[in-house]
Amino acid sequence: xxxxxxxxxPAHERLRRLLVMLPWIMERQEVPVAEIxxxxxxxxxxxLADLERASMCGLPPFGPEDLIDLFVDDxxxxxxxxxIFTRPLRLSAPEGFALLTTGRAALQLPGADxxxxxxRALDKLAVKLGDVGVEIxxxxxxxxxxxxxxxxxxxxxxxxxxxxRRDASTSxxxxxxxxxxxxxxxxxxxxxHLSGEERVFRIDRIERVERTGARFEGRDVVPPTETGWFAxxxxxxxxxxxxxxxxxxxxxxxxxSVDTDESGAMLVTMPVTSEAWLARLLLRAGPTARVVxxxxxxxxxxxxxxxxxxxxxxD
Amino acid sequence: MSDPLERVTNLLALxxxxxxxxxxxxxxxxxxxHYPAKDAARRQTFERDKSLLRSEGVPIExxxxxxxxxxxxxxxxxxxxxxxxxxGLEDDERAALQLAVATxxLGTEWGAQALWKLGxxxxxxxxxxxxxxxxxxxxxxxxxxxxxxxVVRFGYRxxxxxxxxxxxxxxxxxxxxxxxxRDRDELRTYRVDRMDGWVETTDDTFERPSDFDPREFLPAxxxxxxxxxxxxxxxxxxxxxxxxxxxxxxxAIVERDPDGSTVFRVPCTNPLSFRHWLIELLExxxxxxxxxxxxxxxxxxxxxx
Numbered sequence: 001x002x003x004x005x006x007x008x009x010p011a012h013e014r015l016r017r018l019l020v021m022l023p024w025i026m027e028r029q030e031v032p033v034a035e036i037x038x039x040x041x042x043x044x045x046x047x048l049a050d051l052e053r054a055s056m057c058g059l060p061p062f063g064p065e066d067l068i069d070l071f072v073d074d075x076x077x078x079x080x081x082x083x084i085f086t087r088p089l090r091l092s093a094p095e096g097f098a099l100l101t102t103g104r105a106a107l108q109l110p111g112a113d114x115x116x117x118x119x120r121a122l123d124k125l126a127v128k129l130g131d132v133g134v135e136i137x138x139x140x141x142x143x144x145x146x147x148x149x150x151x152x153x154x155x156x157x158x159x160x161x162x163x164x165r166r167d168a169s170t171s172x173x174x175x176x177x178x179x180x181x182x183x184x185x186x187x188x189x190x191x192x193h194l195s196g197e198e199r200v201f202r203i204d205r206i207e208r209v210e211r212t213g214a215r216f217e218g219r220d221v222v223p224p225t226e227t228g229w230f231a232x233x234x235x236x237x238x239x240x241x242x243x244x245x246x247x248x249x250x251x252x253x254x255x256x257s258v259d260t261d262e263s264g265a266m267l268v269t270m271p272v273t274s275e276a277w278l279a280r281l282l283l284r285a286g287p288t289a290r291v292v293x294x295x296x297x298x299x300x301x302x303x304x305x306x307x308x309x310x311x312x313x314x315d
Numbered sequence: 316m317s318d319p320l321e322r323v324t325n326l327l328a329l330x331x332x333x334x335x336x337x338x339x340x341x342x343x344x345x346x347x348x349h350y351p352a353k354d355a356a357r358r359q360t361f362e363r364d365k366s367l368l369r370s371e372g373v374p375i376e377x378x379x380x381x382x383x384x385x386x387x388x389x390x391x392x393x394x395x396x397x398x399x400x401x402x403g404l405e406d407d408e409r410a411a412l413q414l415a416v417a418t419x420x421l422g423t424e425w426g427a428q429a430l431w432k433l434g435x436x437x438x439x440x441x442x443x444x445x446x447x448x449x450x451x452x453x454x455x456x457x458x459x460x461x462x463x464x465x466v467v468r469f470g471y472r473x474x475x476x477x478x479x480x481x482x483x484x485x486x487x488x489x490x491x492x493x494x495x496x497r498d499r500d501e502l503r504t505y506r507v508d509r510m511d512g513w514v515e516t517t518d519d520t521f522e523r524p525s526d527f528d529p530r531e532f533l534p535a536x537x538x539x540x541x542x543x544x545x546x547x548x549x550x551x552x553x554x555x556x557x558x559x560x561x562x563x564x565x566x567a568i569v570e571r572d573p574d575g576s577t578v579f580r581v582p583c584t585n586p587l588s589f590r591h592w593l594i595e596l597l598e599x600x601x602x603x604x605x606x607x608x609x610x611x612x613x614x615x616x617x618x619x620x
Contacts, residue, residue: 015368015371053320053321059332060345087394090397090399092371094423100458109444117411133482133529134482134483135483135530137485141561184487184488207558280594282619286615302619
């Protein structure tokens with residue numbers, strides 16, 4: 001495992017490395033130090049330090065024939081008689097869990113082959129790890145596949161996209177660069193020809209997709225994490241007073257601060273992506289949620305509710 | 316006292332090779348000079364080492380001894396449980412796992428560590444797809460208990476629960492634990508992020524019903540969750556019809572009207588989820604019926620005005 005940190009490596013990491021390295025070396029009987037360094041992503045000095053440490057370890061009474069039998073000569077490590085640590089250590093519970101979870105999630109991504117190598121690997125792991133019952137449900141909208149293909153082939157798209165802020169759809173051309181799913185929502189990061197900027201689009205808000213016929217050159221982009229692009233410093237803030245039943249708001253959305261009093265009521269400061277977004281949030285929260293500040297948002301819930309009620313009164 | 320890495324490595328070797336369980340005293344006698352002489356310090360050092368080994372995945376067995384060591388705890392390692400064993404992974408299968416770990420972010424290093432033990436290493440190629448799932452510290456223990464069919468105890472909003480865990484499901488950015496609540500004797504769903512942070516795996520085992528389907532028990536559409544099957548009729552304005560149709564499916568369409576609006580049949584078994592769904596559409600949707608559902612929504616809005 002490549003380590004980019006400076007300073008001494010903690011004991012648990014060195015132990016982990018030894019428990020993988022030793023059986024690997026013993027199986028091969030002789031390996032150049034350089035090869036070990038490359039395989040494990042560490043410097044040759046680290047390899048030698050670890051092996052020197054290992055060769056002092058073994059079983060009581062720690063006589064010469066009780067120690068791990070390794071010696072280094074002219075850049076090559078020679079394993080003598082295998083005594084202990086001849087078999088690699090099993091996966092820990094978190095490691096097994098991570099492999100099965102990421103594997104199963106990957107099987108739900110566009111282009112995944114349900115009978116391919118990944119599925120076969122997971123079946124073998126499941127037998128070994130005795131797992132049944134961890135399921136991943138990524139809820140992929142139908143348009144994802146089309147957009148993923150456009151990313152792969154560099155096809156420009158024309159889309160009808162509904163903006164939450166404007167509560168209206170606009171047509172625009174985009175060059176999709178990457179598709180990602182974050183906390184259950186699917187997005188594409190694309191060059192947006194309407195605004196001239198890189199934008200993130202929610203795929204479930206794309207109402208129509210078609211290829212324009214034009215092509216573009218893809219490039220490496222890093223998908224933003226939810227808290228990264230959602231909670232920018234330049235967004236306005238709102239201070240809300242919420243009761244315990246509205247806890248789902250702070251569970252779902254990033255907040256700058258949450259102060260809870262003895263009764264369970266919360267004073268929350270959070271970023272606001274748009275007034276329309278906040279209006280919906282307040283309508284969902286209900287009458288017990290209060291906007292403390294700023295003043296311009298204090299009548300938002302009431303005005304929005306009245307507007308929706310008009311639909312029910314004109315019958 | 317010696318170098319921690321050396322001490323832990325020798326401890327591991329000793330426990331692997333021993334034919335009988337060893338007490339802390341026996342361990343520190345055999346690993347002369349590695350452990351402090353004073354009882355409390357020795358025990359503390361040993362507990363730290365044991366913890367480190369266990370967190371790396373080393374299964375350390377322990378048992379209370381009898382005979383002339385009565386009452387003392389003896390430790391050893393079962394070799395069969397220690398070893399990774401032959402997974403028989405082909406090169407393309409290993410590569411597929413590597414790609415999966417590179418593509419799906421769990422926010423922890425576990426996946427990368429696992430790959431490393433299996434003989435793979437990190438990938439760095441341009442990725443066109445990426446997924447991220449939340450990760451919580453209690454998940455691996457819950458998953459292990461699930462696999463071993465062992466009853467778990469955990470705190471949930473301040474009260475203790477005892478559960479036969481049937482399934483762990485990740486959906487919509489949350490992890491759900493579904494199982495038979497032993498105190499209430501009914502199937503329950505728990506949001507793992509709402510647990511109090513501790514989980515205890517008991518020695519009690521159970522049988523999971525063979526016909527249990529987590530996706531059926533907890534439908535993906537939150538509006539369908541709960542007892543029974545309720546529906547409402549909702550008229551959606553023309554500008555939002557395409558979106559609602561792709562959300563609910565064409566089978567939910569009751570009628571398309573000449574003005575461009577469409578009436579949909581929408582699940583409302585879960586009143587809260589239904590209301591949340593409706594609010595998304597604001598003035599572009601109207602609940603037509605049944606009358607109680609329409610009235611409920613109107614009252615909700617009136618309380619906000």
